[in-house]
Amino acid sequence: MGKQRLYLFDTTLRDGAQTSGVDFTLADKLAIAGMLDELGIDYIEGGYPGANPTDTELFGTPRKFNATFTAFGMTRRPGRSASNDPGLAAVLEAKTDAICLVAKTWDYHVRIALETTKEENLASIRDSVRAAQARRREVLLDCEHFFDGYKSNPKYALACAKAAHDAGARWVVLCDTNGGTLPNEVEKIVGEVVKVVPGDHIGIHAHNDTEQAVANSFAAVHAGARQIQGTLNGLGERCGNANLVSIIPTLKLKPEFAGFEIGVSDAQLKKLVHVSHALDERLNRASNRHAPYVGESAFATKAGIHASAIMKDPATYEHVTPESVGNKRKVLVSEQAGKSNILAELERIGIKANKDDPRIARLLEVVKEREAIGYAYEAADASFEMLARRMLGTVPNYFDVTQFDVNVEQRNNAKGERVTVSMAVVKVKVGDENLISAAEGNGPVNALDQALRKDLGKYQKYIEGLKLTDYRVRILNAGTEAVTRVLIESEDETSDHWTTIGVSSNIIDASFQALMDSIVYKLVKSGAPA
Numbered sequence: 143m144g145k146q147r148l149y150l151f152d153t154t155l156r157d158g159a160q161t162s163g164v165d166f167t168l169a170d171k172l173a174i175a176g177m178l179d180e181l182g183i184d185y186i187e188g189g190y191p192g193a194n195p196t197d198t199e200l201f202g203t204p205r206k207f208n209a210t211f212t213a214f215g216m217t218r219r220p221g222r223s224a225s226n227d228p229g230l231a232a233v234l235e236a237k238t239d240a241i242c243l244v245a246k247t248w249d250y251h252v253r254i255a256l257e258t259t260k261e262e263n264l265a266s267i268r269d270s271v272r273a274a275q276a277r278r279r280e281v282l283l284d285c286e287h288f289f290d291g292y293k294s295n296p297k298y299a300l301a302c303a304k305a306a307h308d309a310g311a312r313w314v315v316l317c318d319t320n321g322g323t324l325p326n327e328v329e330k331i332v333g334e335v336v337k338v339v340p341g342d343h344i345g346i347h348a349h350n351d352t353e354q355a356v357a358n359s360f361a362a363v364h365a366g367a368r369q370i371q372g373t374l375n376g377l378g379e380r381c382g383n384a385n386l387v388s389i390i391p392t393l394k395l396k397p398e399f400a401g402f403e404i405g406v407s408d409a410q411l412k413k414l415v416h417v418s419h420a421l422d423e424r425l426n427r428a429s430n431r432h433a434p435y436v437g438e439s440a441f442a443t444k445a446g447i448h449a450s451a452i453m454k455d456p457a458t459y460e461h462v463t464p465e466s467v468g469n470k471r472k473v474l475v476s477e478q479a480g481k482s483n484i485l486a487e488l489e490r491i492g493i494k495a496n497k498d499d500p501r502i503a504r505l506l507e508v509v510k511e512r513e514a515i516g517y518a519y520e521a522a523d524a525s526f527e528m529l530a531r532r533m534l535g536t537v538p539n540y541f542d543v544t545q546f547d548v549n550v551e552q553r554n555n556a557k558g559e560r561v562t563v564s565m566a567v568v569k570v571k572v573g574d575e576n577l578i579s580a581a582e583g584n585g586p587v588n589a590l591d592q593a594l595r596k597d598l599g600k601y602q603k604y605i606e607g608l609k610l611t612d613y614r615v616r617i618l619n620a621g622t623e624a625v626t627r628v629l630i631e632s633e634d635e636t637s638d639h640w641t642t643i644g645v646s647s648n649i650i651d652a653s654f655q656a657l658m659d660s661i662v663y664k665l666v667k668s669g670a671p672a
C-alpha cells in the first residue's frame with residue numbers, strides 16, 4: 143500500500159510574527175522563507191499583504207521557492223460584496239500561489255464580534271473562497287475558533303467547514319485559536335468533521351496554551367486530517383503555535399507515522415538543528431538547550447552509568463539517533479563524572495586516550511576541583527576540550543597576553559551628554575612579535591573582546607569569522623566569597639557554536655578567561671599552525 147501524503151504548512155512569518163518581541167524585517171522574512179524552502183516545507187505563509195508595508199513589499203519581491211507561497215487575509219466583511227472589500231482585494235491582488243482566508247466559525251463570535259447573522263457569515267465564506275478561486279489561487283480557509291465553535295454549536299461549525307469545501311477551498315483548516323482544546327477532544331471533533339469534508343482536505347492549526355499543540359496536531363492526523371500548520375521553534379502569540387521542529391522528526395522517525403510521507407527528505411531532516419538555531423540567531427535569542435530533537439541537551443547524558451552504557455551502544459539511552467536531525471551526542475562532564483564520562487567525551491571530540499593513562503585520572507581530578515570553585519564544564523564544552531587538550535599536551539602556545547588594561551570612564555561628550563565609555567589596551571606576544579591593540583566598547587568586557595581580537599598577527603586570519611553570540615553572568619557563592627561565573631557562546635563562519643567559561647572574583651578576569659578559551663578553541667578548530 144502506498145504512503146499517504148501529509149502536508150506541512152508553516153506560518154512562522156505570519157502567526158509566528160505575533161510573538162512578543164519579534165519583529166521581522168523584509169530581509170528576515172526572505173531569509174526565513176529560504177530556510178523553510180530548503181527544509182522541504184510544502185506551504186510558506188508569508189504574511190498579510192495590504193495590512194502592513196513589509197508584507198506588501200514581500201509579496202512584491204520576486205521569489206523562487208519550491209514551496210507554495212501563501213498570502214493571508216480575511217474573508218469579506220459582512221454586508222459588503224467580495225468585489226467591494228478593500229482588505230480582501232489586497233490579498234487577491236498579491237502575487238502568490240495560494241491564499242489563506244480566515245473566517246469565523248463560532249456562532250458566538252459571529253454574533254458578538256462580527257455583529258451579523260449566521261447566514262451572512264456563511265455567504266461571506268462562500269463568496270470569498272469563490273473570489274480567490276476565480277483568481278486561480280489555491281484556496282485555504284482558516285476556521286477560527288473551530289473547536290470552541292464546535293463545542294458551542296456543532297451544526298453551525300460544520301456548516302462553515304462544508305460551505306468552504308463546497309465553494310472550492312482546497313483546504314479547510316481547523317484552528318484551535320485559543321489553544322485550550324485537549325488531544326482527545328481534537329481527535330473526536332476532527333473525526334466528526336471528516337464525515338462532512340474529506341480528511342485529505344482538512345488541516346489542523348493548533349496553539350500551545352496547554353503545551354499540547356504538537357499532540358493536538360497528531361491527534362488530528364489520527365482522525366484523518368492531512369495538513370499540519372505550525373511554526374519554527376513553536377514561535378507564536380502567547381505560548382506559541384505547534385512546533386514544526388518537533389513535529390517533522392516525529393513524523394519522519396517514529397514507526398507510528400511510517401504510513402505517511404512528508405515533503406522533508408532524510409537529507410533535509412539533517413538540517414533541522416541548523417534551521418532551528420539559525421532562526422534563534424536572527425531573533426537574537428539564545429536557543430533552548432532542552433528543545434526536543436534539536437536542543438544542545440537533547441542527546442546529552444550526565445550520569446556515569448548511563449555514559450558507560452552509551453559508549454557500548456548509543457541506542458541504550460537514545461530514542462532516535464542525534465545525527466538523523468543534525469544533532470550531536472554529548473556526554474556531560476560533571477561533578478558526578480566518572481572516568482567513563484571523561485573518556486566518552488574525549489572520544490566524541492576526537493582525542494584518543496587510554497583509560498589507564500594517568501593523565502586521565504589527573505584530568506578528572508582537575509575537573510572536580512574546578513567545578514567545586516564554580517566552573518560548570520557541562521555547560522562549556524569548548525572550555526572542557528581546551529582543558530583536556532592542554533593536559534594531554536596538544537594545544538600549541540599560539541600567543542601570550544602579556545598585559546591588559548581596561549578602563550571605564552564617565553564624562554561629558556562633545557554634545558554635553560553624560561556618557562560612559564570603556565576602553566581596553568591589550569599587549570600580545572605572538573612568536574617574537576609584540577603587538578599592542580586598543581579598542582573602545584559599549585562596556586568593559588566588550589572593549590576587552592574587541593581589543594583582544596583586533597590584532598593577533600599571523601593568527602588574525604583564523605579568527606576573522608569568530609563572533610560572540612551570547613554572554614551570561616552569574617554570581618555564585620563558593621565558600622565564604624562570592625565569585626562570578628561567565629559563560630560565553632561563540633559562533634564562526636561555519637555556523638558552529640561553542641561555549642566557554644571563566645570563574646573569578648573579578649568579572650573582567652572571568653570574562654577574560656572565557657574569551658581566551660574561545661579564541662584558542664577557534665585557532666585549534668581552524669587548524670592554525672603552532
Ligand SMILES: [Zn+2]
Pocket residue numbers: 157317319347349383
Ligand atoms: Zn494562529
